[in-house]
Amino acid sequence: MGKKFLSKFENWLNGEEMPLRERHVRSLHRKKHVQAEPLPEDVRINRFIHLYHVSAVLVAVCLVGVLLYTVFHLPLFGSPNNPASNEVAQRYIEQGLAETGAVNAVAGMILDYRAFDTFGESNVLFLAICSVIVLLLRDQNNIVVEEDVQEKHEREIEKANEDIILKRIAFLIVPCILLFGMYVVLNGHLSPGGGFSGGSIMGGGLILFAASYGAARVKLFFNMRTFRTITTTALLCYALSKAYSFFTGANGLESHIPLGTPGAILSAGLILILDICVGFVVACTMYGFYAFISRGEL
Amino acid sequence: MMGAALSIGPALLFSEVSASGGMLPWYQNIPFFSIFLLMIAGIVMPLFRKGKGGFCLAMGVSLLVAAMSAVLLVKLSANGERFTYMMGHYPAPWGNEIAAGPLEALLALMFSLIEALALLGGRKDAASDILEPKQSLFYLMMCELQAAMLALTYTNDIFTAYVFIEISTLAACSIVMARDTAKTIVATIRYLVISLLGSGLFLIGVVMLYCITGHLLIPQLGEKIAELVATGTYTEPLTIVAGLLFIGVAIKCALFRFTRGFRLRTAARRRPRARCFPAWCSRGISYCWSSSFTRCSPLSSSAR
Amino acid sequence: MKEFLQTVIAYRYETAAMILFGIGFINLLLQKNLLRKVMAFNVMDSSVFLFLAAQGYIEGRIAPIIVNNDLSATTYINPIPSGLVLTGIVVSVSVSAFFLALILRLYKKYHTIEFDEIMTLAKKEAE
Numbered sequence: 057m058g059k060k061f062l063s064k065f066e067n068w069l070n071g072e073e074m075p076l077r078e079r080h081v082r083s084l085h086r087k088k089h090v091q092a093e094p095l096p097e098d099v100r101i102n103r104f105i106h107l108y109h110v111s112a113v114l115v116a117v118c119l120v121g122v123l124l125y126t127v128f129h130l131p132l133f134g135s136p137n138n139p140a141s142n143e144v145a146q147r148y149i150e151q152g153l154a155e156t157g158a159v160n161a162v163a164g165m166i167l168d169y170r171a172f173d174t175f176g177e178s179n180v181l182f183l184a185i186c187s188v189i190v191l192l193l194r195d196q197n198n199i200v201v202e203e204d205v206q207e208k209h210e211r212e213i214e215k216a217n218e219d220i221i222l223k224r225i226a227f228l229i230v231p232c233i234l235l236f237g238m239y240v241v242l243n244g245h246l247s248p249g250g251g252f253s254g255g256s257i258m259g260g261g262l263i264l265f266a267a268s269y270g271a272a273r274v275k276l277f278f279n280m281r282t283f284r285t286i287t288t289t290a291l292l293c294y295a296l297s298k299a300y301s302f303f304t305g306a307n308g309l310e311s312h313i314p315l316g317t318p319g320a321i322l323s324a325g326l327i328l329i330l331d332i333c334v335g336f337v338v339a340c341t342m343y344g345f346y347a348f349i350s351r352g353e354l
Numbered sequence: 355m356m357g358a359a360l361s362i363g364p365a366l367l368f369s370e371v372s373a374s375g376g377m378l379p380w381y382q383n384i385p386f387f388s389i390f391l392l393m394i395a396g397i398v399m400p401l402f403r404k405g406k407g408g409f410c411l412a413m414g415v416s417l418l419v420a421a422m423s424a425v426l427l428v429k430l431s432a433n434g435e436r437f438t439y440m441m442g443h444y445p446a447p448w449g450n451e452i453a454a455g456p457l458e459a460l461l462a463l464m465f466s467l468i469e470a471l472a473l474l475g476g477r478k479d480a481a482s483d484i485l486e487p488k489q490s491l492f493y494l495m496m497c498e499l500q501a502a503m504l505a506l507t508y509t510n511d512i513f514t515a516y517v518f519i520e521i522s523t524l525a526a527c528s529i530v531m532a533r534d535t536a537k538t539i540v541a542t543i544r545y546l547v548i549s550l551l552g553s554g555l556f557l558i559g560v561v562m563l564y565c566i567t568g569h570l571l572i573p574q575l576g577e578k579i580a581e582l583v584a585t586g587t588y589t590e591p592l593t594i595v596a597g598l599l600f601i602g603v604a605i606k607c608a609l610f611r612f613t614r615g616f617r618l619r620t621a622a623r624r625r626p627r628a629r630c631f632p633a634w635c636s637r638g639i640s641y642c643w644s645s646s647f648t649r650c651s652p653l654s655s656s657a658r
Numbered sequence: 659m660k661e662f663l664q665t666v667i668a669y670r671y672e673t674a675a676m677i678l679f680g681i682g683f684i685n686l687l688l689q690k691n692l693l694r695k696v697m698a699f700n701v702m703d704s705s706v707f708l709f710l711a712a713q714g715y716i717e718g719r720i721a722p723i724i725v726n727n728d729l730s731a732t733t734y735i736n737p738i739p740s741g742l743v744l745t746g747i748v749v750s751v752s753v754s755a756f757f758l759a760l761i762l763r764l765y766k767k768y769h770t771i772e773f774d775e776i777m778t779l780a781k782k783e784a785e
Binding site for chain 2: 125130140143169287301
Binding site for chain 3: 109112113115116117119120123124127128130132133134135136138140141144145146148149150152153159160161162165166170173174177178180181183184185187188191192198200203247248250252318345348349
């Protein structure tokens, strides 16, 4: 009896569950009475699907009804006396420039006042690209031979018929896109923009370049090693700067980081550095999504 | 700039403190260091080519954080102290904040120990099931999941909680599909869809709560809600917000019957129990949130 | 009826956001095609951002970029919802990308993106 219990416990510890069917069959044997003849399976499945759809639509209609009812009891749209316009928003605007050095009050808020949320958000992006790598990086589990053959065939056709228009236009446009992306990143604290939007623009430029000139050209300067180095360095720099800022802030120490003159590029303390780090991470991530989904490798 | 900061660092520890507040007692920095150590460990994980390095780093940081949480628990339960820690140079409600008391320290210790056991228990399977270049990414996900759990335990801010709930969802989905078979991927999609439904409801609840109260930090939320309940304004929205927040988190924790299938199917067969970490963590989310809501008790009283 | 219409017009952005949220929610739950689930999730999240952005708006005020050294809070809209929307968009993009990668893997294996077909094929494989 003890041995049986121990062997069962060991099985449980190792994750070997009793198959559900076996458990069900055993419980049926325990029931002495004979049950009525069940309905044929396809009828039961159809009924279930019908019931499922009806109940799901009912749930959705109820949800929308409840939400609309709530919305009509919320503060009025566009009113200056909303509870949300309180001393918090007031300080971000009135003292934001003096305390953070950023002309863009939203950038000051997300990268200085509420920087922990933005750090979490950058981590979400990093996690997403790592998950995509786990799923789509070519290895023995996810290579389909027929698809590889088909893709090779398509690449040969592509090489034979080069798209001159695309190449010429990309040659002119991609530098402008990358430059504009860099401008948006560097001016995040002075005008609408910042690391996330600028990084997406730069990522888009890289994607256009890869689509017109082929992946081989991009691999010359951007491969898995560069990707790893850039993302790790940028995120580490972000994490360490923010850790320093949080530690000094919580312990009441001076952070000794100069705020500069408002309106200059080199101002706003750590915000410029954080914008640059975030810009790099987002650009690499956007291009990474494109590369892994289209080819399975960087 | 970084070099300057690193050289200034040691000088700061012995420098004069500013008038706004003195150096905190050393143990009050523990929650901040636990969260950041785990996140930094996750960030450097892709640099490891072999799984063994990743495992050692993840295990080491887990045990270190467990030890730090144990020390914090001992210190805080000695006098029942509870403190808040400014994340930045600005006090609440303008900046982020984390808060810790004996319960949070105990939860952090529990999560760290579970994580260490899960890593230890799943080590052989991870080494055999997951392909070599991707093993360090698996340990990255485990570190980030633990960081998200700790951040949820300690956070005093409802929007930070939303962001870290999303981190834990992504990390948990990646852990479920680490084995890279079609079955685990189907399980991941089902888990992801239901989690997204829960997140969407939770986010709408948070947004409406901000709309009514104008605050995102939990103590200020509590005060403002007590005020609203006392004056009888916005009673229906408050009730519905409480319902939305509860249902959102409950869906994510697979508390409802229709999600029962996930709990059985996400644990693929012949896998050590330790790999049911995502399911334990979703329970953990509910425990964290129940403790947060007891702090914000006027919210629950308005729902009656 | 007239009052109801007036309320709807007064809260037009919030109403639109809630209807879109319901549409996104029900499609995320019901659609069999996985790609449509991703689109529904994006509609759902975008509706939340619309709701948030509408919360921040105050009639007659400009975007919170300090101009002309005017530091009074009555010139600018509320900057907090804009920051929250920024975080939300990044989270939404990350989750969408992850979801799409999952769909791609399933397609490579089963050559279909209808979820019920995938489940049937997966069950058959298990037997």
